[in-house]
Amino acid sequence: DGGITQSPKYLFRKEGQNVTLSCEQNLNHDAMYWYRQDPGQGLRLIYYSQIVNDFQKGDIAEGYSVSREKKESFPLTVTSAQKNPTAFYLCASSGQTSGANVLTFGAGSRLTVL
Amino acid sequence: AQSVAQPEDQVNVAEGNPLTVKCTYSVSGNPYLFWYVQYPNRGLQFLLKYITGDNLVKGSYGFEAEFNKSQTSFHLKKPSALVSDSALYFCAVRSQTGANNLFFGTGTRLTVIP
Numbered sequence: 001d002g003g004i005t006q007s008p009k010y011l012f013r014k015e016g017q018n019v020t021l022s023c024e025q026n027l028n029h030d031a032m033y034w035y036r037q038d039p040g041q042g043l044r045l046i047y048y049s050q051i052v053n054d055f056q057k058g059d060i061a062e063g064y065s066v067s068r069e070k071k072e073s074f075p076l077t078v079t080s081a082q083k084n085p086t087a088f089y090l091c092a093s094s095g096q097t098s099g100a101n102v103l104t105f106g107a108g109s110r111l112t113v114l
Numbered sequence: 115a116q117s118v119a120q121p122e123d124q125v126n127v128a129e130g131n132p133l134t135v136k137c138t139y140s141v142s143g144n145p146y147l148f149w150y151v152q153y154p155n156r157g158l159q160f161l162l163k164y165i166t167g168d169n170l171v172k173g174s175y176g177f178e179a180e181f182n183k184s185q186t187s188f189h190l191k192k193p194s195a196l197v198s199d200s201a202l203y204f205c206a207v208r209s210q211t212g213a214n215n216l217f218f219g220t221g222t223r224l225t226v227i228p
Contacts, residue, residue: 004157035218040123042204042220043158058215090157100146100165100208103216105157 003027004106006091011111013078013085021076021109023091030095032074033103036060037088046089049074078111086113116141118207118219126225127195135190135222137205147188148206148216149179158204164188175199195226 004025013019025032031050035043045058049068063082068074074093078085088110092103117140127133139145146165150158162173169181179190190203205219 006157040220042118043218045215048215092157099210100148100163102148102160102163103150103158105150105159107157108155110155 004091004093004104006089006106006109009107009109011109013111013113015113016080018077018079019085019111021078021089021091021111023074023076023106024072025074025091025093025104025106026072027093027095027104028071029093029104030071031093031101032068033092033094034058034064034066034074034076035090035092037090037108043090046076085111087111116207116209116215116217118205118217120203120205120219120222122222123220124223124225126227128227129197130194133192133195133199133224133226135203135205135224137188137190137219138186139188139205139207140186141207141209142211144210145188146208146210147179147181148208149173149177149188149190150204150206150218152202152204152221154201161190161203195224197226197228200224200226 007022033048034046044060047066049055065077090108091106094101119138148163149161152158164171164181172178202221204221208216
């Protein structure tokens with residue numbers, strides 16, 4: 001089945017630790033995105049990538065980093081600089097990089113900082 | 115600036131009754147408009163989108179949405195609600211020109227009461 005796989009589904013982290021969330025897609029999509037979801041705030045864009053080896057900051061990039069070394073993969077690292085990292089993280093991809101492109105989402109990763 | 119407003123955090127409707135989930139938007143130029151649905155602890159799923167043309171857009175699972183340019187609205191509707199429609203619904207907008215980012219509303223939780 002084609003789709004997006006995010007792992008782990010649940011992750012607990014101690015304060016001061018970096019953690020990396022995995023996102024893999026087999027849809028042959030060029031564009032990939034990371035969103036953060038908090039209750040009552042909808043989805044906010046962290047980073048996006050329209051092509052391999054290139055990515056741009058979204059609205060809330062501070063405290064996060066990404067890489068796009070392969071078309072299929074777009075991992076997100078939540079660093080210790082992120083002041084409030086507890087959230088639900090969603091990865092998405094799209095076959096188009098502009099226009100009315102529809103996003104396909106993964107099932108999400110829930111990060112809890114203890 | 116682009117933005118989306120979903121004025122109702124919660125909508126309750128009886129099974130079999132029509133449902134409406136409201137969305138208004140602000141964007142430079144003409145919009146692309148989207149509705150996504152999210153079930154508990156899952157990613158978002160695409161329902162429908164408006165690009166141009168007919169103001170009434172039909173989508174998945176019997177949902178439809180009406181684009182109203184003068185009121186800058188894109189309300190989601192369904193003639194007869196099912197218990198299985200209970201979920202979190204997100205409206206999203208992108209400008210057809212200018213910034214390529216997709217802006218999401220804060221979501222509306224729909225509960226269909228048996």
